[in-house]
Amino acid sequence: MSILVNKETRVVVCGITGKAGTFHSSQCLDFGTKIVAGVTPGKGGQMTGNNIPIFNSVQESVINEGVDTALIFVPPISAAASIMECIEANLKLIVCITEGIPVLDMVRISVALEHSNSRLVGPNCPGIISPGQRCKIGIMPAYIHRPGPIGVVSRSGTLTYEAVWQVTQRGSGQSTCVGIGGDQIIGTTHLDVIKMFNADPETEAILMVGEIGGNSEELAAAYIKQHVRKPVAAFIAGVTAPPGRRMGHAGAIVSGKQGNAESKLEALRDAGVAIAEVPSKMAETLFSVYGK
């Protein structure tokens, strides 16, 4: 199996009539994802160019199309309201691609998530793909993926593609890839995904890509040390980034001693994780501890 998504996942795209929503929903459809509905308030009752019914609200798409997952492309200032709508509609999974959501909005979303059955992946993330399940809920280029036994989890977008591509080029493939997002406050952390990969029988080894800032990698390392017997390799980006400067991602900032690469690498090494010294050797490092 895969984690989080599979062949049966039924997806509603929020903001489906916008530029990004239109382009990426058709890319996801091409890959095989069951995109069964779209939401754009005021356009309910219409159909998209590729014959997907549009609804005014997420709730209507649940009633009419039985969706259980959302993919959100709504602009930053209203994205939080869209996530909240998905939580209220009791969706199992919400993948939010939108970059630039205000932090206090995410604080409120976090609290709502704690009291719900929904899981949020992102925001500011590339999404989730499971090549073997023909399910892509996100913006990643499909062709670099191949079905296989490696679980990939990363905060970054293109650096995830890099990791995935390295795995594919070595003739292997991915069970599921999860981009958890580069913001300070995100719905799903490295730890959450590592737990799921650990429990997933189809995932035989894990490639984890982290970056400076926060303590997500340290928490994952502590769990790996205790519970994970599958081979794990990791790369941490930003080893050479100067402190106090925000490196693109809102979350990628070293303040004081918090979040520097050394503490992350030390925690991961201590957990028995193989460390890729350079980003060009992410897959090579993983396969040095995981014999195909």
Next chain:
Amino acid sequence: MNIHEYQAQNLLKEFKVPVPSGVLVVGGDDYQAVLGAFHLDKICVKAQIHAGGRGAGHFKNNFGYGGVKIASSKKEALDVIRSMIGNTLVTKQTGNGGKVVHKVYLVEPVKFSREYYVAILIDRNLRRPVLMLSTEGGVDIEAIADRSPEKLHKIIIEPSSGLTISQTKELISKIRLTMEQAQELSDLLLKLYALFIAKDCSLIEINPLVLDKSGHFLAIDSKINFDDNALPRHPDIAKLRDIEEENPNEVEALQYNLNYIALDGNIACLVNGAGLAMATMDLIQYHGGQPANFLDIGGGANEEQITRAFRIILKNPNIRGIVVNIFGGIVKCDAVAQGIVNAAQATSLSLPMVVRFEGTNVGEGKEVLKSSGLRITFANGLDDAANKIVGLCCKKTSLKSNK
């Protein structure tokens, strides 16, 4: 977004938090007229720059004092203002280059008996705002957290209920105050939280908050940062931006939705994605080079943005070569290629350039570059790109001097 102390103090005042009265002086003002309106002899002159550690800093033309100076007469104040404005202040937060002082803030010096530290910020791990209070005000907060963490009292705020009176009382009970003072501090903390929420702050720090001679609280110095993502809904706050305090190339990049940070090295980088951009910088250093900038062109960059990005990185006089690393997803390699060609032709680019393309429209992208006649070295993969650009820019040094 960062603002100046005088702007932060004004915001506190707007939210009814007591602050000492002050007057801003900008270079070019009639300093004597400003001082004439001041009804005190002793005046504290504070340099306004976006960096901490001003008091302990020093000016490049050493005057024997840092960015905060108490003048004991108007005549002395005039000298201090004239010395500070236009000169470069170096603090532990500015880097060796320092920052030019364009404005100073004149405030009445306050006599006080005790100093406190107060801050509200978002704890990303708890995903909630936290309020911190310490009796060790006036010094660096990291020093308190290091030396005596037990003196840093902290409460977590539930966003749904906000900061409550029972929480402020609990927090204040950890320090010794009279009942009136406890009440006053509780009110003050509630006002700070109201400001934090109303303006989408990412940090409010008052250091020090003091008890003055009459036993009342006064915010002597404050620092407020705002969430950039929320600025669209706070036009009043967005107006407080002082672009003189920011790197002009970074400001220009922002206008084109490019994420650019100037660094000290000589290899310019143009990458899509923040993680990949950081990884590219790491790899350049691994091979013995130094990146001149961080640049993430973002998820949906078009030809025009790429051209702009190129022009911005070329403004740095230190650069000796350029590395382009694109893993096309939404960004298409051919659009990047066309942007490069446009910029190179417009600026008659002669520096060595290494290009690594992967992903969407990679073949078309390489074709555009090849047929352009530009002198470009293609790289196969991340490592090859970093290795080649370091080789081209740092011929005389050993390639793997770092590790």
